[in-house]
Amino acid sequence: MTQKILVLPGDGIGPEITAQASRILAACQARGLDVEIEEGLLGGGAYDAHGEPLPAETLEKARAARGILLGAVGGPKWDTIEDLAKRPEKGLLGLRKELGLFGNLRPAITYPQLAEASSLKRELVAGLDIMIVRELTGGIYFGQPRGIEERDGQRVGFNTYVYSESEIERIGRVAFELAQKRGRKLCSVDKANVLEATILWREVMERLAPEYPDVELSHMYVDNAAMQLVREPKQFDVVVTGNMFGDILSDAAAMLTGSIGMLPSASLNESGQGMYEPCHGSAPDIAGQNVANPLATILSVAMMLRYSLDAPALAAQIEEAVGKVLDEGLRTADIASGGTRTVSTSEMGDAVLAAFEAL
Numbered sequence: 001m002t003q004k005i006l007v008l009p010g011d012g013i014g015p016e017i018t019a020q021a022s023r024i025l026a027a028c029q030a031r032g033l034d035v036e037i038e039e040g041l042l043g044g045g046a047y048d049a050h051g052e053p054l055p056a057e058t059l060e061k062a063r064a065a066r067g068i069l070l071g072a073v074g075g076p077k078w079d080t081i082e083d084l085a086k087r088p089e090k091g092l093l094g095l096r097k098e099l100g101l102f103g104n105l106r107p108a109i110t111y112p113q114l115a116e117a118s119s120l121k122r123e124l125v126a127g128l129d130i131m132i133v134r135e136l137t138g139g140i141y142f143g144q145p146r147g148i149e150e151r152d153g154q155r156v157g158f159n160t161y162v163y164s165e166s167e168i169e170r171i172g173r174v175a176f177e178l179a180q181k182r183g184r185k186l187c188s189v190d191k192a193n194v195l196e197a198t199i200l201w202r203e204v205m206e207r208l209a210p211e212y213p214d215v216e217l218s219h220m221y222v223d224n225a226a227m228q229l230v231r232e233p234k235q236f237d238v239v240v241t242g243n244m245f246g247d248i249l250s251d252a253a254a255m256l257t258g259s260i261g262m263l264p265s266a267s268l269n270e271s272g273q274g275m276y277e278p279c280h281g282s283a284p285d286i287a288g289q290n291v292a293n294p295l296a297t298i299l300s301v302a303m304m305l306r307y308s309l310d311a312p313a314l315a316a317q318i319e320e321a322v323g324k325v326l327d328e329g330l331r332t333a334d335i336a337s338g339g340t341r342t343v344s345t346s347e348m349g350d351a352v353l354a355a356f357e358a359l
């Protein structure tokens with residue numbers, strides 16, 4: 001059956017980088033991937049055209065799509081919009097919420113060719129390949145009650161860390177299934193020595209474990225996990241954790257690689273529908289200059305093929321093509337060290353496409 005893909009270029013460098021990723025998608029189509037590709041507006045561009053960062057038409061197209069490829073949204077042009085609900089970033093949050101994208105997959109991969117870019121020693125990060133699975137729609141970012149109120153003559157601020165068993169179970173299953181397809185190690189990160197909500201988290205992970213006998217489950221407190229990530233990151237395979245801990249740990253893990261322009265991400269819902277996007281933002285400082293690194297977005301296409309379109313072989317070919325281009329010494333400016341030739345966004349796209357087509 002033909003599946004639908006929605007491409008949302010967004011703002012800043014978004015259109016430049018998604019243009020290169022779309023060429024790879026088209027090449028996959030030519031290689032037999034049965035998809036129909038549409039484009040839509042999201043973020044600041046959508047606000048300019050329709051007065052809304054998430055127009056109804058885009059939401060409708062998104063609901064119908066099996067996979068959504070997003071560039072990035074936002075930029076200084078829209079930072080002065082007074083109504084916060086109309087800001088570009090709200091369009092993205094709205095889309096995540098409307099589609100119930102609870103499972104955030106954030107790989108941190110250090111290509112051996114780029115290991116010098118890390119702030120850690122080369123041997124600690126060369127070949128690093130970890131996957132952080134972050135729960136995205138629950139936990140303290142959404143828990144009730146929340147607010148700031150007057151108590152005993154002073155103001156207090158409060159939020160609620162809450163997870164139901166079913167919320168923990170569904171993110172747990174995503175993580176166990178991923179671990180089965182990778183290195184078969186799953187580390188669940190909590191703060192079960194202090195937070196009751198995470199005692200339940202740990203219990204549910206333990207309860208699921210017998211269903212995945214080929215996966216080795218371990219637990220770690222979040223403070224220790226932060227230390228271990230910088231001490232010896234290669235000890236991890238898949239890490240699963242709640243929304244707030246995942247937010248922080250995934251950013252730390254991303255920085256280990258030293259190359260934000262290289263990192264893709266996925267956000268999945270229960271039906272396997274997913275939104276795929278680079279970890280970086282819209283980079284307004286370099287927008288329109290044809291210098292941005294399109295590889296994170298190209299690698300997001302590979303994740304879409306693997307996790308929403310059941311085309312792992314094509315996904316692996318895209319990743320192989322990216323590896324070949326790095327081997328050839330091609331680098332965009334953000335990853336320039338260690339390369340032999342600095343190339344533009346579109347030249348990088350040309351090179352990956354050529355390497356893909358040669359496979």
Ligand code: NAI
Nearest residue numbers: 072073074075076261280281282283284285286292293334
């Ligand atoms: P950013 O990730 O856009 O940029 C940080 C730095 O990294 C900049 O110097 C930028 O030039 C560089 N950079 C980022 N991606 C790059 C790429 N592909 N190639 C080469 N260099 C790259 O983060 P920043 O500056 O905090 O935010 C800029 C705008 O992006 C803001 O409006 C922010 O709200 C938005 N943003 C959007 C996100 C999304 O759409 N998912 C995520 C994060 C930020």
Ligand code: MG
Nearest residue numbers: 247248250251
């Ligand atoms: Mg963050």
